[in-house]
Amino acid sequence: MLNIKVVSWALATTTAISFVVCVTYGLATPETLHMHAFLEQVLPGFKWLTLQAFLIGLVESFLYGAYAGLVYVPVYNFFARRFDPVTS
Numbered sequence: 001m002l003n004i005k006v007v008s009w010a011l012a013t014t015t016a017i018s019f020v021v022c023v024t025y026g027l028a029t030p031e032t033l034h035m036h037a038f039l040e041q042v043l044p045g046f047k048w049l050t051l052q053a054f055l056i057g058l059v060e061s062f063l064y065g066a067y068a069g070l071v072y073v074p075v076y077n078f079f080a081r082r083f084d085p086v087t088s
Contacts, residue, residue, distance in 0.1 A: 001077050008069030015065030019057055019078065 019039075026034030026048070036048035039057060046057040 001080060002073045003056055004070065004073040005072050008066045011069040012062045012065035015068075016062040019061035023054065023057070023064075 018030045020038065022035060026036055040046055040048065043060045045053070046060070047053045
């Protein structure tokens, strides 16, 4: 059984770190190689690149990860109880 708090915090932190890595990569490479258009599409309010937009993108990325954990863990635990005879 998965712990919803642990998984949600882990996914939220991972997505926030991934966002920072993507922005850093975008700053270090030519414009043709980074994904600012993708980030602007999936993160409402994010525009390349201001401090306010960076903070909005960071918070949204964190919340997307937390949401994924909140949805994934109950589904995983449901099927783990259903199909794993050890946890039943």
